[in-house]
Amino acid sequence: MNTPLECRCYHNCPNGKVNSTCPALGKCYIHLESISNKEHELRAGCLPPHKSGPIQSTLDGNIPLNASFIDQCHENVDHNDIPNQNLKLLCCDPLKDGTLCNDKLNMTPEAYVKPPMAAEFSMAIVIVISIGATCGILLFGTLFHRFYESRKFKAKAQTGQSGDFNSTESTRLMDTTTGSGRGTSNLARRTIAKDLSVSTQDAIGQGRFGTVFSGSFRFDKVAIKYFFPQCEDSFQNETAIFHKPTINLRDEHIVGFVASDIFHSPQGEIKRIIVMDHIAGGSLRDYLTINAPKIGEEHCLKMCESLVKGVSFLHMEINGQKGKESIAHRDLSNTSVMIKPNGLCCIGDFGRAFARPIREAAEEASKPVFSREPTLLYAPPEHFLTRDPLRGQTFEEMTAADVWSMGLLLWEMTNAVGNLGGYFPAYFLETGIPQNRNFQFMHSLHTQKIIPAEPHFNLLYKMTTQCLTFRWQDRITSYKALKSLQELSSS
Numbered sequence: 033m034n035t036p037l038e039c040r041c042y043h044n045c046p047n048g049k050v051n052s053t054c055p056a057l058g059k060c061y062i063h064l065e066s067i068s069n070k071e072h073e074l075r076a077g078c079l080p081p082h083k084s085g086p087i088q089s090t091l092d093g094n095i096p097l098n099a100s101f102i103d104q105c106h107e108n109v110d111h112n113d114i115p116n117q118n119l120k121l122l123c124c125d126p127l128k129d130g131t132l133c134n135d136k137l138n139m140t141p142e143a144y145v146k147p148p149m150a151a152e153f154s155m156a157i158v159i160v161i162s163i164g165a166t167c168g169i170l171l172f173g174t175l176f177h178r179f180y181e182s183r184k185f186k187a188k189a190q191t192g193q194s195g196d197f198n199s200t201e202s203t204r205l206m207d208t209t210t211g212s213g214r215g216t217s218n219l220a221r222r223t224i225a226k227d228l229s230v231s232t233q234d235a236i237g238q239g240r241f242g243t244v245f246s247g248s249f250r251f252d253k254v255a256i257k258y259f260f261p262q263c264e265d266s267f268q269n270e271t272a273i274f275h276k277p278t279i280n281l282r283d284e285h286i287v288g289f290v291a292s293d294i295f296h297s298p299q300g301e302i303k304r305i306i307v308m309d310h311i312a313g314g315s316l317r318d319y320l321t322i323n324a325p326k327i328g329e330e331h332c333l334k335m336c337e338s339l340v341k342g343v344s345f346l347h348m349e350i351n352g353q354k355g356k357e358s359i360a361h362r363d364l365s366n367t368s369v370m371i372k373p374n375g376l377c378c379i380g381d382f383g384r385a386f387a388r389p390i391r392e393a394a395e396e397a398s399k400p401v402f403s404r405e406p407t408l409l410y411a412p413p414e415h416f417l418t419r420d421p422l423r424g425q426t427f428e429e430m431t432a433a434d435v436w437s438m439g440l441l442l443w444e445m446t447n448a449v450g451n452l453g454g455y456f457p458a459y460f461l462e463t464g465i466p467q468n469r470n471f472q473f474m475h476s477l478h479t480q481k482i483i484p485a486e487p488h489f490n491l492l493y494k495m496t497t498q499c500l501t502f503r504w505q506d507r508i509t510s511y512k513a514l515k516s517l518q519e520l521s522s523s
């Protein structure tokens with residue numbers, strides 16, 4: 033009599049035992065289930081007889097089995113195709129391999145470790161997910177912080193602790209971007225907003241392109257120019273001139289640049305500011321208006337010399353490590369020249385300035401066409417008489433135009449010496465019109481080829497007339513003017 037065939041059963045025995053046998057109706061199997069990377073559980077038992085098509089059965093009445101489980105042991109199935117790598121199954125046929133054939137099947141966890149590529153792949157996924165999660169947390173944190181700060185700032189603004197430049201309180205600036213100057217004024221981004229406070233009580237000056245306030249920056253008194261929104265060009269130009277690595281404008285005759293900044297006001301408007309040294313005497317116009325009768329000849333000569341030195345420094349190209357490009361100011365006027373506490377001039381307002389790259393020949397220089405008009409009173413005759421708005425200017429023409437404006441300012445300073453009548457802007461004596469001169473007015477004035485009359489203190493008048501020639505080609509250079517002036521004052 034044939035002994036009935038059996039399979040080894042382990043953890044899946046019909047009699048509930050851990051390790052026993054079961055009647056072999058179909059194939060015998062062993063099954064290694066991965067619980068974790070290191071833990072595996074071995075099971076063994078009897079499969080029901082194989083049927084084609086989907087089968088829903090139970091193994092020994094305990095473990096539910098589906099068709100794919102049974103198919104894995106079907107001889108036509110390629111075991112390498114088993115999709116679920118956590119389910120390892122080997123089978124044998126007791127009819128061919130003998131009773132308890134699954135005792136001879138060998139399945140070790142090592143035999144089924146996942147391919148290394150798969151391990152690396154899952155590691156990469158873990159790393160990507162971790163990095164993604166970290167970035168997400170950081171981004172969320174930053175956004176939350178910004179939102180919190182802006183709420184705090186708005187709340188402060190509403191309670192009157194801060195405001196834009198109409199406010200009477202001191203303003204702490206919110207920053208978005210920050211530029212920096214050079215030398216002592218070399219500032220790191222974001223430091224300006226932190227260290228700058230602006231007294232918005234009184235504007236110290238008002239120009240065509242912005243309003244200037246006083247303030248303090250790290251205990252130093254500074255002047256802060258808020259550009260009008262439509263004057264972005266001037267802001268960009270002035271900032272670019274001071275930031276150019278090929279231009280070192282640190283000089284006692286030039287207003288010291290501290291920084292520039294763009295930020296949002298609490299009302300959400302974009303503000304563009306330039307922070308510069310505060311020049312206590314204010315503009316040349318303000319200074320002469322107050323001090324004209326008190327200015328003596330010696331002081332006047334020093335003032336004139338400092339102005340000419342400033343213009344000649346701008347025009348000069350300096351080669352070498354601390355070199356500088358040649359710069360044409362293009363808007364010298366009685367408000368762009370300031371007076372320092374020592375009574376000497378320094379030049380500011382570079383919103384219309386143009387720099388010629390080092391070693392670029394005069395004829396190669398780019399010829400800018402600026403939308404911004406110069407201050408008409410100080411613009412040279414060619415600006416009105418031969419001007420073609422679509423044609424740019426050569427660099428020589430630009431520096432010659434500066435010399436014309438400088439000539440008029442020299443006249444204003446020398447005319448002020450001991451003048452009990454006070455301060456007279458150029459051409460006031462000839463026209464009687466102190467301001468609001470329009471293009472047509474200046475055009476007709478220059479058509480008549482008028483220059484300001486000789487002042488009472490006339491030592492510099494000859495040199496002044498050499499600056500005020502109607503053909504720009506005939507004007508002396510700022511350097512020549514400086515040499516003449518130094519000779520005159522030493523004689």
Ligand SMILES: Nc1ncnc2c1ncn2[C@@H]1O[C@H](COP(=O)(O)OP(=O)(O)OP(=O)(O)O)[C@@H](O)[C@H]1O
Pocket residue numbers: 236237238239240241242243244255257287308309310311312314315318363365366367368370380381383407
């Ligand atoms: N650094 C400074 N220190 C003190 N006062 C200053 C300073 N810069 C400007 N001011 C004052 O602000 C006034 C206007 O400044 P600024 O001339 O730069 O404005 P603007 O709009 O560019 O000029 P403008 O219309 O004269 O061409 C000056 O006339 C002067 O009184």
